[in-house]
Amino acid sequence: MPGQTKKQTDPDAAAVVGPHDLPSEVDVPGVAPVARNGNRRSASEEARTLVASTTSGTLATLSDDGAPWASLVTFGVMDDGAPVLCLSTLAEHARNLERDRQASLMVADPNHSGEVLAGGRVTLAGRVRRSDEHPDGQSAREAHLEAVPSAAMYADFTDFSFWILEVERVRWVGGYGRMDSASASAYAAAAPDPVEPHALDAVNHLNEDHPDALLTMARAFGEYPDASEARCERADRYGLDLQLETPDGPKATRVSFTERINSPGGLRAATVDLVRRARQALQPA
Amino acid sequence: MPGQTKKQTDPDAAAVVGPHDLPSEVDVPGVAPVARNGNRRSASEEARTLVASTTSGTLATLSDDGAPWASLVTFGVMDDGAPVLCLSTLAEHARNLERDRQASLMVADPNHSGEVLAGGRVTLAGRVRRSDEHPDGQSAREAHLEAVPSAAMYADFTDFSFWILEVERVRWVGGYGRMDSASASAYAAAAPDPVEPHALDAVNHLNEDHPDALLTMARAFGEYPDASEARCERADRYGLDLQLETPDGPKATRVSFTERINSPGGLRAATVDLVRRARQALQPA
Numbered sequence: 001m002p003g004q005t006k007k008q009t010d011p012d013a014a015a016v017v018g019p020h021d022l023p024s025e026v027d028v029p030g031v032a033p034v035a036r037n038g039n040r041r042s043a044s045e046e047a048r049t050l051v052a053s054t055t056s057g058t059l060a061t062l063s064d065d066g067a068p069w070a071s072l073v074t075f076g077v078m079d080d081g082a083p084v085l086c087l088s089t090l091a092e093h094a095r096n097l098e099r100d101r102q103a104s105l106m107v108a109d110p111n112h113s114g115e116v117l118a119g120g121r122v123t124l125a126g127r128v129r130r131s132d133e134h135p136d137g138q139s140a141r142e143a144h145l146e147a148v149p150s151a152a153m154y155a156d157f158t159d160f161s162f163w164i165l166e167v168e169r170v171r172w173v174g175g176y177g178r179m180d181s182a183s184a185s186a187y188a189a190a191a192p193d194p195v196e197p198h199a200l201d202a203v204n205h206l207n208e209d210h211p212d213a214l215l216t217m218a219r220a221f222g223e224y225p226d227a228s229e230a231r232c233e234r235a236d237r238y239g240l241d242l243q244l245e246t247p248d249g250p251k252a253t254r255v256s257f258t259e260r261i262n263s264p265g266g267l268r269a270a271t272v273d274l275v276r277r278a279r280q281a282l283q284p285a
Numbered sequence: 286m287p288g289q290t291k292k293q294t295d296p297d298a299a300a301v302v303g304p305h306d307l308p309s310e311v312d313v314p315g316v317a318p319v320a321r322n323g324n325r326r327s328a329s330e331e332a333r334t335l336v337a338s339t340t341s342g343t344l345a346t347l348s349d350d351g352a353p354w355a356s357l358v359t360f361g362v363m364d365d366g367a368p369v370l371c372l373s374t375l376a377e378h379a380r381n382l383e384r385d386r387q388a389s390l391m392v393a394d395p396n397h398s399g400e401v402l403a404g405g406r407v408t409l410a411g412r413v414r415r416s417d418e419h420p421d422g423q424s425a426r427e428a429h430l431e432a433v434p435s436a437a438m439y440a441d442f443t444d445f446s447f448w449i450l451e452v453e454r455v456r457w458v459g460g461y462g463r464m465d466s467a468s469a470s471a472y473a474a475a476a477p478d479p480v481e482p483h484a485l486d487a488v489n490h491l492n493e494d495h496p497d498a499l500l501t502m503a504r505a506f507g508e509y510p511d512a513s514e515a516r517c518e519r520a521d522r523y524g525l526d527l528q529l530e531t532p533d534g535p536k537a538t539r540v541s542f543t544e545r546i547n548s549p550g551g552l553r554a555a556t557v558d559l560v561r562r563a564r565q566a567l568q569p570a
Contacts, residue, residue, distance in 0.1 A: 056401040060343075060346075066351070067347075067387040069410065070345035070389045104354050116340070119357075123356055
């Protein structure tokens with residue numbers, strides 16, 4: 001299976017595991033295991049995608065007594081995925097960073113609704129540099145202002161500085177039973193998934209208007225020829241996660257697109273192609 | 286003015302300041318200063334209200350190298366406002382707490398939309414105790430399960446423990462120019478605002494259906510008899526924050542209810558009473 005081949009050759013490929021295969025933040029019995037089959041985003045791609053999908057998160061810094069301090073921040077993102085903050089030295093988190101450059105940033109999926117721990121999130125940990133200490137300080141400033149236009153109101157005040165978080169460690173959790181770490185180099189090299197901004201609408205559309213097409217995909221390519229119902233759980237540039245009803249109970253599976261989607265609007269054509277191939281595959285010889 | 290009297294006598298009263306009166310996380314020119322007049326929630330009441338309004342936040346702990354680690358958590362709340370987490374020892378944040386009990390929790394207003402930094406948030410910092418180290422461990426467990434019913438699926442697994450954050454330090458930020466600290470004892474003694482769950486709907490209703498009533502209040506009790514327009518920005522158990530148009534430009538003001546509201550449904554009657562008194566006050570003698 002392509003997913004497993006990828007895992008063997010790419011140490012950064014996302015772990016795709018059932019609830020009790022690996023240590024997990026939230027092991028829950030009764031939650032269907034995540035499908036093993038099919039291509040999917042690596043942990044570094046998941047992390048880059050999450051970070052690209054919002055402009056706010058929670059910063060952890062060290063207070064003057066060495067205790068951890070959590071605070072709300074806005075951020076932009078450099079080309080290598082490094083978050084850029086704009087903070088006032090009058091605020092505790094900036095005073096903390098002036099004293100100790102260690103920090104981490106937690107970013108949660110802004111599009112997730114429902115049970116909190118079933119949603120995606122990522123922690124990026126490393127050390128910060130002020131933009132005046134960074135060779136690419138001007139780009140950092142621009143990255144922040146592009147993501148947070150309202151920062152233009154205060155960014156030039158003397159008490160504000162831009163801070164770049166140089167990412168050394170990445171921990172992604174996709175929900176129950178979906179989690180992995182990524183190396184700093186893999187994170188820097190990965191790209192956000194271009195279809196992410198449209199994925200939720202696509203999933204809703206497939207479930208509302210095309211349940212039969214989903215079932216056809218599941219029977220042809222999802223390894224469950226006897227599935228009786230199919231729902232789409234997630235869509236990404238590599239394929240679709242499906243939740244099935246089968247004679248053996250609920251099952252999760254994955255169907256992959258022929259090729260990785262490289263444009264924001266490519267989800268529809270790739271899905272149509274997948275349905276077409278599924279119908280062909282199921283035709284009697 | 287009652288607000289200022291309160292501030293002088295109660296060190297925990299919220300600072301009510303314009304953007305440049307005090308150090309602030311986010312000083313923004315052009316944002317109308319917050320009104321000084323009127324009774325309002327103290328920082329400890331703001332913090333308790335925020336913490337009561339959601340069941341998820343971001344935990345900051347210390348990694349094995351002493352670096353700060355931010356992670357998503359769910360929580361319930363004890364009677365004294367102490368958050369209760371339920372974490373697996375397989376997850377990094379729980380391993381961090383086993384090693385070092387220092388932690389903080391950032392909770393952001395789940396009802397805020399629009400500009401992120403204009404929304405309320407609070408950081409609670411202190412030390413955690415596992416429920417088996419805590420005299421009221423059973424209550425902690427119940428507080429978590431009441432807030433996060435799905436935790437019942439995994440709470441009894443041997444790798445999960447309940448953790449109580451004993452709050453030592455509270456930092457509240459209500460948005461631009463609204464922020465203050467609260468002592469641990471004030472936080473523990475304060476109560477969440479009972480009208481908070483209905484406040485957003487009430488504000489929308491007032492702005493859509495009763496702009497004239499808001500203007501009457503502003504002219505009678507808001508210290509702007511020449512106001513030409515009024516919008517409600519926030520509602521709470523003590524009164525309403527109004528944003529006005531006046532001959533001197535946009536102004537912020539505050540109108541207070543006669544008595545503090547003590548029931549979740551009390552906002553409507555208190556507002557009706559305020560309008561009635563405002564009309565009386567404006568009647569020619």
